[in-house]
Structures are given as C-alpha cells and as structure tokens.
Amino acid sequence: MMQSYRAVIAAALLIAGLSGCGDAADGGVAAVVNAYRITYDELEDYHRQQMPGLEDPPSAEQSRMLRLNLLREMIDRQILLQKAESVGLVAVDDEVDARYSEFRTPFPSDEEFEASLRERGMSPAELRVSIRRNLTIEKLFNREITSRVSVAEPEMRRYYEENSASFSRPEPQLHLAQIVVTAEAESPPPNLLNDDATDRKAASEKITMLAQRLAAGEAFDTLAQNYSEDPASTPSGGDLGFIPQSSLEKAPVLLRRIVAALSPGETSPVVEIDGVYRIIQCIEQQPAGLRDFSDPSVQQEIQETLRNRKDQLLRSAFLEVARSEAKVENLLAKQIVDSYGLAD
Numbered sequence: 001m002m003q004s005y006r007a008v009i010a011a012a013l014l015i016a017g018l019s020g021c022g023d024a025a026d027g028g029v030a031a032v033v034n035a036y037r038i039t040y041d042e043l044e045d046y047h048r049q050q051m052p053g054l055e056d057p058p059s060a061e062q063s064r065m066l067r068l069n070l071l072r073e074m075i076d077r078q079i080l081l082q083k084a085e086s087v088g089l090v091a092v093d094d095e096v097d098a099r100y101s102e103f104r105t106p107f108p109s110d111e112e113f114e115a116s117l118r119e120r121g122m123s124p125a126e127l128r129v130s131i132r133r134n135l136t137i138e139k140l141f142n143r144e145i146t147s148r149v150s151v152a153e154p155e156m157r158r159y160y161e162e163n164s165a166s167f168s169r170p171e172p173q174l175h176l177a178q179i180v181v182t183a184e185a186e187s188p189p190p191n192l193l194n195d196d197a198t199d200r201k202a203a204s205e206k207i208t209m210l211a212q213r214l215a216a217g218e219a220f221d222t223l224a225q226n227y228s229e230d231p232a233s234t235p236s237g238g239d240l241g242f243i244p245q246s247s248l249e250k251a252p253v254l255l256r257r258i259v260a261a262l263s264p265g266e267t268s269p270v271v272e273i274d275g276v277y278r279i280i281q282c283i284e285q286q287p288a289g290l291r292d293f294s295d296p297s298v299q300q301e302i303q304e305t306l307r308n309r310k311d312q313l314l315r316s317a318f319l320e321v322a323r324s325e326a327k328v329e330n331l332l333a334k335q336i337v338d339s340y341g342l343a344d
Contacts, residue, residue, distance in 0.1 A: 030071055032329040033078040038071070043332070046070055048121045064336055071332055076319060079326045081133055084140035091135035099131045100124075108188050145314045151306045159302050160293045167291045167298055172245045174259065175284035177220060177238040180230035181207045181277040190231040197229070200275060207270050207277035214267055220281050242286060255280075 031038045047070055058066065084090065107113035117127060160167065183203040189196040197203035210223055221237025228234040248256055255278075258268045262282035271278045284297075291298050 028331075030330075030332045031075050032327075032331070033075055034082055034327050036078055036082065038074055038078065040332075043067060043071055043074065045121060046074060068333060068336070071330065075328055075330065076323070077133065077137065079322050079328070080137045080140060080319065082326075083322055084136045087140075087143075089136060089139040089143065091132045091139060095135050096128055096132045099135060100128055103127070103131075106188065141315055141318075145318060146311055149307050149310045149314065151303050151310070155306055156299060156302045157293060159306060160298070164290065169286055169288050169291065170244075171288050173242040173286045174245070174248065174282060175242050175286070176240045176259065177224065177281040177283055178230065178233060178240060179207075179210055179220070179224045179228045179238055179279045180233070181210070181227075182229050183275045186229050186231075190229060190234045191225060191227050193226045195227050203275070203277055204272075207272075207279065211270050211279060214279065220267065238281070239283075242284075 028040045029037045030040045030043045047067060050070060051066070057063075104110075104113050107116065114124060117124060122130075181197050181203045183197060183200040185198045186196050188194065195206075197206045206227070210227055213223060214220060221239070224234060224238030228238055230238070233240055248259060251259075252273050254273060255271060258271050259280055259282070262268060262280065264282055264284050266282055268278075268280040271280065293299070
C-alpha cells in the first residue's frame with residue numbers, strides 16, 4: 001500500500017521544476033537564464049530527488065550527462081516560468097492548496113506523508129513551491145496553446161477513415177459502472193467522504209442506504225465517488241469502462257446473470273458475493289463490428305487524440321521559440337567543454 005503512496009510523491013517530483021537564485025557562496029552557478037541564476041546546489045538537490053538510491057553508480061561520463069540533462073530541464077522550466085510571470089499567470093494560493101491536498105490525501109497521516117517526502121529529499125514547504133511553479137507553467141500552456149487548439153470535422157473524418165480498423169469491436173462489449181462496499185477496513189478509504197464499512201453489518205446497512213438513494217434519483221457517479229470502496233473505479237464515479245463479453249464470462253455466475261439482465265441506463269439490485277456488496281449500472285451496450293463515425297464516443301475519442309497530438313506539437317514548438325528568445329548561459333556545459341580542451 002505504501003508503495004502506491006510513494007508513487008504519488010514520485011509523480012509530483014518528476015514534474016517539479018526546482019530552480020532558484022544563488023551565488024558562489026552556495027556552490028556556484030550552473031546556469032544563468034535572463035540574469036536568473038541556477039546554482040549547483042539546486043542542481044544536486046534536483047538530481048537527488050529524480051534519482052534516489054541508484055543501485056549501480058554511473059560512470060563519470062554518465063553522471064555528467066545526467067546532470068546536463070537535468071540542468072536543461074531546469075533551464076527550460078525557468079524560461080517558461082519567466083514567460084508566465086511576465087503575463088501575470090502565477091498560480092495563487094488556493095490553487096496550490098488544492099493540488100497539495102491531492103498529493104496529501106492518499107496518506108493515512110501527515111507523518112507518513114512527510115516521511116515519504118523526506119525520502120525524496122523534500123519538505124512540505126518545498127513541495128508547495130514546486131507545485132506553484134508547475135501550476136504556473138500549466139496556466140501558461142493552457143492559455144497560449146490548449147485553449148486555442150481546435151479540431152475540425154473533416155480532420156476527424158479523415159482520421160476515422162485512415163484508422164477504421166481501430167474502431168472495430170471483435171465482440172460485444174458492455175460499458176459498466178459499480179458501487180462496491182466491503183466488510184473489510186480500507187486504509188485509507190478511497191472515496192471522497194472517507195466513508196468505510198468495517199464489518200458485515202455495517203456493509204449491509206451502507207449498501208442498502210445507497211440503493212435507496214439511487215432509487216430516489218441521486219446520481220450513480222456522485223454516490224460512487226462519495227461512498228464506494230473500490231480503489232480502482234471509485235475516483236471515476238465507479239466507471240469500469242467497456243468490458244468484452246468474453247471477460248464477463250469469467251465473472252461469478254450470479255454476477256453474470258445480473259449484468260445480462262440489465263439494459264442501458266438500468267441499475268441492478270444489491271449483489272452480494274463472498275461478503276462484497278455491489279450495485280451495477282449498465283451505461284451502454286456496444287455490438288460487435290465497426291463503430292460508426294456518428295457514434296458520439298467515436299467522435300470524442302478521435303477529437304481527444306487529435307487535440308492531444310496538436311497540443312504536444314505546439315508545446316514543443318512554443319518552448320523552442322521561448323528558448324531562442326531567452327538569454328541562456330549554461331556554465332556546466334561550458335565547464336565540461338573546457339575540461340576536454342575544446343574551448344576556443
């Protein structure tokens with residue numbers, strides 16, 4: 001369980017741009033970006049956070065190459081930060097607090113959260129600084145690129161025609177969602193309300209309450225996010241995605257019968273198997289064969305694919321232009337060149 005918690009912090013740090021001002025007194029200057037200095041101490045901090053506990057120490061050349069690459073990341077992020085700050089897009093405290101809470105939530109206690117941060121060589125305050133920088137860059141990209149990317153229908157249709165095989169289903173599929181309640185304690189509970197049934201009686205009462213609220217018209221996905229105890233599906237409102245018919249045949253007989261009787265939009269009664277209580281919702285049924293271009297899910301899939309392609313291309317181009325406009329002095333690179341006697 002704790003491995004998954006640590007993965008959350010690792011993901012946070014992999015996107016963290018840790019750079020700042022400094023001088024020779026704190027280890028010298030590794031690079032200068034428009035008069036903004038990135039120190040060697042900060043580069044080493046970033047190196048420790050990105051590469052904790054390497055089992056096989058790299059060679060001298062590999063170590064220098066790694067630091068050059070990490071410094072390049074820090075330089076690029078500083079260029080983007082300066083660009084964002086120049087147009088007033090710095091992330092505000094409420095945005096930072098919300099993102100910080102996302103990283104903190106999976107941990108049972110502040111102590112375990114902070115211990116995981118220490119393993120990465122970071123304090124809570126430093127994580128907040130990194131989050132602010134990441135959010136600031138996100139805001140820049142969203143305003144300058146993502147908000148301007150559009151996909152026209154002719155592009156979508158052309159993509160569909162060129163990739164029609166990927167829209168063919170070899171067998172019928174069901175789009176299902178579920179609410180799960182167990183008699184076992186979950187640590188931490190995966191739902192938004194931290195609501196957890198810890199014995200069979202509590203689980204039975206909880207699933208009955210949820211069935212009643214569904215019958216009264218409350219939204220399935222909202223109840224799933226607030227109360228379901230399945231770590232995999234709860235964050236997405238219980239959504240299990242499309243499940244092939246052959247996969248359903250591996251499920252318990254009772255569950256297969258319940259699912260087979262559902263029509264799109266219908267919700268099952270409570271199903272109890274081995275102490276696990278479920279309510280299943282059938283969202284959609286997809287027959288085997290080629291999905292038509294007019295299918296809304298097909299169009300959404302194509303649109304997301306094409307938008308992501310354009311977004312990634314434009315982000316790369318945007319950064320290249322920003323680099324060309326910035327005044328950058330990579331002192332580490334110069335030092336390496338000098339050490340091999342390649343300087344002019």
